[in-house]
Amino acid sequence: MVEILSAAGMRAREAAAIAGGAVTGLALMERAGAEVVAAIFEVWPELGPDLARDPAAEPRRAAVLCGPGNNGGDGFVVARLLHDLGWRVEVFLLGDPARLPPDARRNHDLWAARGPVRPYLDAGAAGAFALDPALWREDSLLVDALFGIGLTRPLRAGLAAARLSRDTEFRLPQGAPRGQVAGCRVVAVDIPSGLCADTGRVLRAPDLPTDWAPFTADLTVTFHAPKIGHLTAEGPAHCGRLVVRPIGL
Ligand SMILES: NC(=O)C1=CN([C@@H]2O[C@H](COP(=O)(O)OP(=O)(O)OC[C@H]3O[C@@H](n4cnc5c(N)ncnc54)[C@H](O)[C@@H]3O)[C@@H](O)[C@H]2O)[C@@H](O)CC1
Numbered sequence: 001m002v003e004i005l006s007a008a009g010m011r012a013r014e015a016a017a018i019a020g021g022a023v024t025g026l027a028l029m030e031r032a033g034a035e036v037v038a039a040i041f042e043v044w045p046e047l048g049p050d051l052a053r054d055p056a057a058e059p060r061r062a063a064v065l066c067g068p069g070n071n072g073g074d075g076f077v078v079a080r081l082l083h084d085l086g087w088r089v090e091v092f093l094l095g096d097p098a099r100l101p102p103d104a105r106r107n108h109d110l111w112a113a114r115g116p117v118r119p120y121l122d123a124g125a126a127g128a129f130a131l132d133p134a135l136w137r138e139d140s141l142l143v144d145a146l147f148g149i150g151l152t153r154p155l156r157a158g159l160a161a162a163r164l165s166r167d168t169e170f171r172l173p174q175g176a177p178r179g180q181v182a183g184c185r186v187v188a189v190d191i192p193s194g195l196c197a198d199t200g201r202v203l204r205a206p207d208l209p210t211d212w213a214p215f216t217a218d219l220t221v222t223f224h225a226p227k228i229g230h231l232t233a234e235g236p237a238h239c240g241r242l243v244v245r246p247i248g249l
């Protein structure tokens with residue numbers, strides 16, 4: 001029988017493994033990020049490390065959106081691994097690096113030795129996350145690592161920022177279209193940000209525009225077991241292809 005977990009159930013698994021000394025949180029995060037990258041290449045082998053690729057060819061591109069918790073930490077791992085495979089990676093952080101939890105902070109710092117961390121939102125600005133649509137292609141990746149199973153409060157308008165899905169425009173929070181990103185592939189780390197892992201519903205604050213939706217992923221890579229939110233309510237419409245990968249729990 002397939003095991004389906006709540007957020008609390010997943011946390012209990014992780015906590016038991018860490019408390020039993022079988023693994024550290026940092027090792028779990030490294031595995032989670034590595035499994036996301038492995039799943040990307042498994043689902044889209046045409047994106048995989050290709051030693052025969054023309055060294056003069058333009059590198060593939062990824063934008064990684066990292067949130068303020070350990071989901072963001074997974075994102076920093078993904079960014080580092082793709083970078084080290086020769087991808088051109090842009091990283092955006094929602095929040096203050098100094099307030100990241102320790103494992104996420106460690107992976108932030110490992111990334112920061114490789115490239116800049118740009119703000120996902122600018123104080124007072126409509127939104128800092130913006131990519132030049134001309135540079136984004138069908139083999140580019142947008143990695144959504146803003147929130148995972150730790151999304152506990154309703155999303156407010158200011159945080160909802162850009163919405164992006166394949167073949168649609170991406171928008172700033174106020175809804176102004178910013179351009180087309182033709183065919184860019186969207187990968188959600190653990191769960192598309194904005195969905196509650198226990199209900200599959202978007203956690204909406206009253207000020208969230210009614211037409212706002214979480215990133216619609218082409219691929220969602222979750223860890224150990226599917227969560228209730230992947231399979232119910234608004235979950236299936238936002239997850240795209242759901243891949244469950246082991247992380248050693
Ligand atoms: N050891 C671990 O706990 C592991 C966690 N992993 C990853 O970590 C994730 C869980 O990490 P966390 O528990 O840190 O949770 P998240 O990273 O999902 O989110 C928590 C952060 O989001 C903030 N937040 C919650 N709701 C918000 C809202 N509406 N608006 C703004 N901010 C909000 C919280 O204040 C907190 O800073 C998993 O989904 C998975 O991706 C994996 O790395 C495997 C190991």
Ligand SMILES: [K+]
Nearest residue numbers: 144147191193
């Ligand atoms: K996510």
